[in-house]
Amino acid sequence: MVGRFIPSVTPPEGQGGPARWFIFSGYKLLVRMKNGMLDIPVLQDGPRDLGLEAVRLHFLGSRDGEACYSAEVPEDADPPPGMLFSGLRSLFDSLDSAFYRLAVVAVQVVDWDRTHQFCGRCGEKTRYKEGERAKECPRCGLTSFPRISPAVIVAVERGEKLLMARANRFPTAFYSVLAGFVEPGETLEEAVAREVKEEVGIELANISYFGSQPWPFPDSLMIGFTAQYAGGEICIDEAEIVDAGWFGADELPTLPGKISIARRLIDWFVEKQQKVD
Numbered sequence: 001m002v003g004r005f006i007p008s009v010t011p012p013e014g015q016g017g018p019a020r021w022f023i024f025s026g027y028k029l030l031v032r033m034k035n036g037m038l039d040i041p042v043l044q045d046g047p048r049d050l051g052l053e054a055v056r057l058h059f060l061g062s063r064d065g066e067a068c069y070s071a072e073v074p075e076d077a078d079p080p081p082g083m084l085f086s087g088l089r090s091l092f093d094s095l096d097s098a099f100y101r102l103a104v105v106a107v108q109v110v111d112w113d114r115t116h117q118f119c120g121r122c123g124e125k126t127r128y129k130e131g132e133r134a135k136e137c138p139r140c141g142l143t144s145f146p147r148i149s150p151a152v153i154v155a156v157e158r159g160e161k162l163l164m165a166r167a168n169r170f171p172t173a174f175y176s177v178l179a180g181f182v183e184p185g186e187t188l189e190e191a192v193a194r195e196v197k198e199e200v201g202i203e204l205a206n207i208s209y210f211g212s213q214p215w216p217f218p219d220s221l222m223i224g225f226t227a228q229y230a231g232g233e234i235c236i237d238e239a240e241i242v243d244a245g246w247f248g249a250d251e252l253p254t255l256p257g258k259i260s261i262a263r264r265l266i267d268w269f270v271e272k273q274q275k276v277d
């Protein structure tokens, strides 16, 4: 959890001294090895302490009174001695969970800033809006906020079985619960019903909220649901799905990693079945 993190765009008065720095090269975060653990560097004067030149930087807020900043350095920047640039997926297991959540905040701010350098309406160079996490166009006034793309993900139960599919976008051969982006004008529940109908031809009932997870690859918010089978037979959309089926808790295929809410939904199903048995 972000926990005691207080987000802000304005450093407190008299701010200075050591701060926690989330430094990105592309989408990779700079981490240091400390006592066998990975850690986020604390720096007195930002990236230049490490001989790195920041392209852009942001005050993110404070955690337990410690100021937290993000910075972007060039993609060809070399990591300082004893440090490395690492993708966020691979850091999930090795970085303290509070720092991991802050890294998720940081990468989304960095990516938004990098991709909103110019106005999307008139092409003018944008500038930061004072006191807000926003960028504005000095010519036409268009304001851009960090982009968050909602996606739904759903565990569909049919009796003691769970609907799982292998999407062709998955890099490895694992099965997961179905997910998809919310379309403009849709409710979340409509998005759940549409995605499942489109991808595997199944109708749903009792679509209920489960939980959510920021998913910074690059800017999603995954919104999890549970639902019950209400009709139809599996008929896969071959453009998106390689295979789909109903799986009992004791016959699950290869599963997604612990990082994802997909896995939380599958674990929820398994625990529920174990209580029934």
Ligand SMILES: [Zn+2]
Pocket: 119, 120, 121, 122, 123, 124, 137, 138, 139, 140, 141, 142
């Ligand atoms: Zn403009």
